[in-house]
Amino acid sequence: MSYDAILLASFGGPEGQDDVIPFLKNVTRGKGIPEERLEEVAVHYRHHGGVSPINQQNRELKVALEAELATRGIDLPVYWGNRNWDPYFTDALRELHADGKRDVLVIVTSAYTSYSGVKQYHEDFERALDETGLRDEVRLSRIREFFDHPGFVAPFVEGVRSVLDDLADAANTHVMFVTHSIPTAAATESGPEYGEGGAYEAQHLAVAEAIMRGVGSAAPHSLVYQSRSGNPATPWLEPDINDAIEQLDGVDGLVIVPIGFVSDHMEVIWDLDNEAMETATAKGIRAIRVPTPGIHPAYVTGLVDLLLERINDVPDSERPHETALGPWPDHPSQGAALTSAVTNTR
Template identity: 90%
Template sequence: MSYDAILLASFGGPEGQDDVIPFLKNVTRGKGIPEERLEEVAVHYRHHGGVSPINEQNRELKVALEAELARQGIDLPVYWGNRNWNPYFTDALRELHAEGKRDVLAIVTSAYTSYSGVGQYREDFERALDDTGLRDEVRISRIREYFDHPGFVTPFVEGVRSALDEVADAANTHVMFVTHSIPTAAATESGPEFGEGGAYEAQHRAVAGAILDAVGTDVPHSLVYQSRSGSPATPWLEPDINDAISELTGVDSLVIVPIGFVSDHMEVLWDLDNEAMESATTNGMRAVRVPTPGIHPAYVSGLVDLLLERINDVPASERPHESPLGPWPDHPSQGAALESAMTKTQ
């Protein structure tokens, strides 16, 4: 495959108080979420001046990717587009098309298999190709899910090791691996062959195991969830991290590992650094939260490695992975191949 551009594809976030409610309406469009519920969530953003950290984090990641690509002598420009806020995917496609780019390889800032991390991005790309009228001229491919790629796992290994050193004087420590909760039905659909939690839960458990194996510890641990939303009548993956903290007994120190997230965006800052930390304090525990990968050098170089394995069509047997579940397979491309578009114009 020949590619001439990289697309950093992410969730997006508001960048001012006036953006908060319009952004949340974009996120929840078609889900029937009442206005009062949006106002409840808006408090999290307003606490930070109406600015989500995710856009600035993506700007930093884009710069880091450009630097790593240049260091490795790879001449591919990086564009950036979001699902829910400026710059949108349509903006990115129009920009790269205007600059003569036609074959795009996307990095999605979601490491796991789920509807929101895979299916919804695929729908977003389809919609953007249609809305821009570029379906016959631009092809979008994406790198595989990288939940157990060394570049994603290494920052967490370092973080857990550091956190355990920090609480080494504690008599009893528990490690909580945490990710975003999703509806149980959606989790199952992500890979029914893995059981009720689907591939989504199986991948997180595999990553947690890989991290602990690399650290070389048998400290008690669990997988918990955060940021549940939607109807209370709809089953979601459990337990919630705050409920799980309150049920721990005989624990002096808690290490919180946000393995479901690639950067310290709003749900990490609010749900973990605010609510979960408060729960730990209330229950008499000392808590340390491990950093997300962000722009850790291993993560950035790992993303470039993932780009290269797709560009060079590296066989699955040669693709690195830190768990028995990997490497996850590639996704099919979307839009027209450049050759097809050229044929139509002749």
């Protein structure tokens, strides 16, 4: 099928002190999170003036995508919508519909398979189609998860190599790959055939190995987690990065690689650049954090390559992937009179 627009779909974030609590209420709606817990998290945002960097990063990514599309002669406008803050998905759908757009390719700024990264976005799209009354007029087709696409992996390879060079005088260096923790049950649900951690953990482990191969380093490495929340009695993926740093023995150099994130948003600049760095310093370890892809040219080029995969219906055998898990399959389209009830996490 043909497409006439692109939707950049992301998480969203507050852009002022008055936005912080309303934003956090949007994020935690229906989860029973007490007000006092929201106030604890709000401190992270208030420390930065109540502004999450994620919205500006998406503005920059939108501009970079538009430039790359123009360079390749691809005449598709890029719209932007968020799950939890302005501009919302409903705003984006109304805007593109008013512009006469009907068949939309969607880039979700989440590279891995999980409820929050896949199924929840699909549910949000379904809700937005219903709320706008555009279910029979707009079709949304999301590109595949791109955790092991070369465009996503290459910036991390470059970053790890650079940081290892910076830590060349360290006697013993460890590489920690870090991603957002999720409940263990949700991880298993993302792909039970992969074991307790599901597809979510398997994808991260595979990408970590691919990055180390690309770097050509034999440094010891591990996968750790950050930013867990919710009921302390609920099992979440472990170990937490701070606990893992505390357990390092004889290590004086640490490379922190945020492979679970596409840009330097709040969890990166607070949980890693603040808390994890403090833990490493207290341990006497020199730690350096690798940049996220952001608007790295390889990442932007890779996203456009992924769009073209869907546009041209490229067969799996020709789709690039850096791990044995890929290429991950495409998602079914939603809306435009299609039956698209989402019943699983893929």
